[in-house]
Amino acid sequence: KNQVEQSPQSLIILEGKNCTLQCNYTVSPFSNLRWYKQDTGRGPVSLTIMTFSENTKSNGRYTATLDADTKQSSLHITASQLSDSASYICVVSAWDSSYKLIFGSGTRLLVRP
């Protein structure tokens, strides 16, 4: 069964600190992996998208990594800001039906001053 699992479920960090969110998936055949940021009460917004051949991609203070062999991805946030408080969702699509996405349940991040 295609699944995407994220950890931790929630995380609290102090402003300025770094953090890493994890995503493990069992989607096959793998097409691409996306990370989304969802602010409370808003729709998800794309941060990164990686295909099989990419193992790292950055978007400002956000850096995503992908290990297709172990089927793991991480999202690293550097020098966190209060505005980083949100849910971060890992989304994986399968090659044979790339328009059908498998969503993780997200990691809720709270950045405190």
Added chain:
Amino acid sequence: NAGVTQTPKFQVLKTGQSMTLQCAQDMNHNSMYWYRQDPGMGLRLIYYSASEGTTDKGEVPNGYNVSRLNKREFSLRLESAAPSQTSVYFCASRGLSSGNTIYFGEGSWLTVV
């Protein structure tokens, strides 16, 4: 540039009532989707439309119908609302013009009492 616009933002229905959620995108995308998001769960696909004139069931289609009115618009209809359909609904679109990034609307909060 509005992106993906969905209405209404909030709605309260009585059990058995019907309603339609409207969605429009201005990015000339071929593919459009309707998802629901429930607490502690990943987004789940209700219906999708790979291109104008086609619609297909997703993971949780029961109790819903859709119409791809034209390339811009994709509506979701609840014929006889049930309390189990209380959720947040997101419309999304995807197209080659945006590098396969999926864009989400701001969400529609639906409560069925």
